[in-house]
Amino acid sequence: METLLTFFFFLMGLIFGSFFNVVGLRLPKNIPFANDRSICLNCKHQLTWYENIPLLSYAIQGAKCRHCKASISYIYPAIELLTGVLFAISYVKIGFNPELVTAILLMSMLIIILVTDIKYMLIPNKVLLFFFPLLLIMRVIVPFDPWWSAAAGCLTGALVIAVIILISRGGMGGGDMKLFGVIGLVLGVKEVLLAFFLSCMIGAIIGIALLSLKIISRKQPVPFGPYIVVGTIITYFYGDFLIDWYFNFS
Numbered sequence: 001m002e003t004l005l006t007f008f009f010f011l012m013g014l015i016f017g018s019f020f021n022v023v024g025l026r027l028p029k030n031i032p033f034a035n036d037r038s039i040c041l042n043c044k045h046q047l048t049w050y051e052n053i054p055l056l057s058y059a060i061q062g063a064k065c066r067h068c069k070a071s072i073s074y075i076y077p078a079i080e081l082l083t084g085v086l087f088a089i090s091y092v093k094i095g096f097n098p099e100l101v102t103a104i105l106l107m108s109m110l111i112i113i114l115v116t117d118i119k120y121m122l123i124p125n126k127v128l129l130f131f132f133p134l135l136l137i138m139r140v141i142v143p144f145d146p147w148w149s150a151a152a153g154c155l156t157g158a159l160v161i162a163v164i165i166l167i168s169r170g171g172m173g174g175g176d177m178k179l180f181g182v183i184g185l186v187l188g189v190k191e192v193l194l195a196f197f198l199s200c201m202i203g204a205i206i207g208i209a210l211l212s213l214k215i216i217s218r219k220q221p222v223p224f225g226p227y228i229v230v231g232t233i234i235t236y237f238y239g240d241f242l243i244d245w246y247f248n249f250s
């Protein structure tokens, strides 16, 4: 039963991930996504249901459009797979508990932001405004001990980034600040600091690697959103463990 449910959450993640791709690509350009069929971005051919199956269509069609043979970015199946894995981990780590709703909402928001930040280098307000009230309600239903840690986390998250924006002048933007506010609400005050620390560390390691491999140049702007996403996911699932480990060994 447990395995079956884990697989069910994985499948749901694949389907939602496919939807998040569409939302992330269309929302910043104000293209409606609700009742509109997906099209090939190259030849505008409308995709049939069997050209639109998460992961499978991509694999069967050999990463190409069936009509114009334009290659399809690996980002799409990667986002689908990632969402599937994150939904499955959410279920395995949390089980059937109201917090599972928070986990699914948080993962969904982060995946959409991953798409918009990679594609357009922006974190749309609309995405944050959609998820913030839902996550706030969930933090009232499943409060922290002490309860005010969520409010303090929200303020701390936004403030830390505000300071970085003032110091670095262009390293991070207003979108990152608002995003960290929402993340702070979900993680609480202690863990939002850990998420920030991890995001910076991951960003620095990958940034140095990309620079030394000459994949990016020093002047090229790099979106910080993906590092925030990874840092937050690690903190959400393993933050308690990491904080305990740190304080027991220092």
Ligand SMILES: [Zn+2]
Binding pocket: 040, 041, 042, 043, 044, 045, 065, 066, 067, 068, 069, 070
């Ligand atoms: Zn095509």
